[in-house]
Amino acid sequence: MKSGVLTLLTDFGLSDSYVGVMKGAIASLNPTLTVIDLTHQIPPQNIAAARFALMTAVPYFPLGTVHLAVVDPGVGSNRRAIALAVGNDVAQPVAFLVGPDNGLFSGVWQRYPVLQAVELNHPGYWRRSSPSPTFHGRDIFAPVAAHLASGIALPELGTEIAPESLTQLPIPTWTEQWQENRRIVTGCIQAIDHFGNLITTIPAAVVEGDAWCVSLGDRALAGQSTYSDTPVGGVLALVGSHGWVEIAVNGGSAQTTLGLDWGAMVQVVM
């Protein structure tokens, strides 16, 4: 069950040594782990952005990888610290998740059900028994994740809690209606990436096998296969690599070109 692979996701940025210090806490317990950064540039305290980044990354890692995520506006309050196993087989979880119970992981368990959940309350697995009230990443989560990735069993780390008790973040979704024989699916922009691609909440399965277009004001963008199906500078719609309908500009930024932001409504017409 031990994967030896541990990922980190935070909103700490890379200009301070906070991330390095968490890796120091991990290396102090087990320097042989493979430690991989997902991103440390989640906008400060933005749990929704962290939810998206985690949900889209977990499927690409080895079975049993430990994902440590710290976007934690409630650090030091009475929000719970948790560790979870997710997947379909308790003997071989897809992944382990370690972090605050604030909805951060609620995108992952849409896809992979929670097999087991514990509240982290066994200080023997922490860096020190009186952790800093403002840096649980260093003093609780990093050591716990290092122990998990090194083979300690999940139930050792704390008291079992009910999966239903975990904090849910409302998941943005989509609806459909029919209008004069046309199917209209309405979703919204759930993420915008570094290239300015607008990633909607409308999954690939909705448009599969049909001709479809994104309706944008009085324009209709026909669904394409890849960026270069449109001339440089042109706006296009496609199914992105995350598995959702995406709006992009070939060689440019759809965010800048269209002036759209997180949460904006998007309609697909088939």
Place this chain on the structure above:
Amino acid sequence: MKSGVLTLLTDFGLSDSYVGVMKGAIASLNPTLTVIDLTHQIPPQNIAAARFALMTAVPYFPLGTVHLAVVDPGVGSNRRAIALAVGNDVAQPVAFLVGPDNGLFSGVWQRYPVLQAVELNHPGYWRRSSPSPTFHGRDIFAPVAAHLASGIALPELGTEIAPESLTQLPIPTWTEQWQENRRIVTGCIQAIDHFGNLITTIPAAVVEGDAWCVSLGDRALAGQSTYSDTPVGGVLALVGSHGWVEIAVNGGSAQTTLGLDWGAMVQVVM
């Protein structure tokens, strides 16, 4: 021949989980590889900047290191996906290069000839046989690079192609002329680094052993040895660590101070 070292260079930035996901695909095949980031902050779609960063980094890695580079505006189009061995000895290549055939590697093979080239068309070495049309980094290049770094032979990965057929990026260079007993070498700025140092296309060998200066409008900057040969705030010319004539400001940015940009003409007078 197996180095176990794999580097990554992309224009993905660090705010999304794209880079982490590529590392997940690599770890899924071989978590024991040493994976090193060259940079992920190549300006979006800037193949020239990627060419420079790769060309100046390859010489400092262990023999046989695999360099995976994804700056790929043509992803999903009919541009080829390639892997190359470069160096002078086919039994011990200096490096392997994996990425799109768009000129990205044409700086490297100026210095190290292509020993062998394949088009990547054996899906058995990919993450999935129907890769996403917009993320070959995750679905083709990362798995292929992980296989190469783990010891799979280059010809296993695809069909051999002629090195002469590879896409070349026009290489910025320099010219010389004589004027009243003075040698005048004309080049241009081929890169600007984080410190604002202006790196020209004029190689160290051109100025070696002679007194030389950079002529900048009506100023002449005498060639120096290091930044602190000039008082803080002063402009100077020197041979930089990449091996080209460079213009710098001690404790400041030559780019900002002089208002020069990529491609600007620079003259050295001897």
Place this chain on the structure above:
Amino acid sequence: MKSGVLTLLTDFGLSDSYVGVMKGAIASLNPTLTVIDLTHQIPPQNIAAARFALMTAVPYFPLGTVHLAVVDPGVGSNRRAIALAVGNDVAQPVAFLVGPDNGLFSGVWQRYPVLQAVELNHPGYWRRSSPSPTFHGRDIFAPVAAHLASGIALPELGTEIAPESLTQLPIPTWTEQWQENRRIVTGCIQAIDHFGNLITTIPAAVVEGDAWCVSLGDRALAGQSTYSDTPVGGVLALVGSHGWVEIAVNGGSAQTTLGLDWGAMVQVVM
């Protein structure tokens, strides 16, 4: 004594391949080392910021970790290149430090005395015997650090020098006075992190066990335990995870809210 763990701290940024090249130089000597980035976003040439980041990170790493730091405005001048062992036990140093002798390490040795210091003048341990005058990070410091982390003894690397001869950076500190039965401690802001938290020079020990507040113009901020002890948007004072009095805004940036900068005076009243 060999830890196998090596950290990197520079002002190189992440947009060029300078950091990758240093890791290439390290991997060329020993690809099995665990290499951890502290940060590469120290503001260019800012030795004080580097001093703070190092001082606050060293305690969290395994005993014997090698910390390589390159913020080096004097590269190529006659400033010395050094390696140090620090701690209390020469048989088991807390850490080794490698870099320029410019005060970078003077925060670390406030806490851990220098056990042994050498000037790096044995070119046999460098990447090449004539290093680039502008990139000692690649040609001297990275190879030396890789050798140290691989088990080479410190005295092998150069000539022993007196710890008292090392360059000191003036350490920002605090003073106290009594006024009508109240103790007033005056310090300043020594660092500002990614979240805009203002970290003062007033250590936790000064306020331990007492009721205290930070006096800010005509406001008094009572000392709290964690960010969420104050409503979102509220300003608060607390003992931060680094072990100093800190001023923060719950869910926001104290730097932006208060308009304070590095060096600003701060008073604690008890």
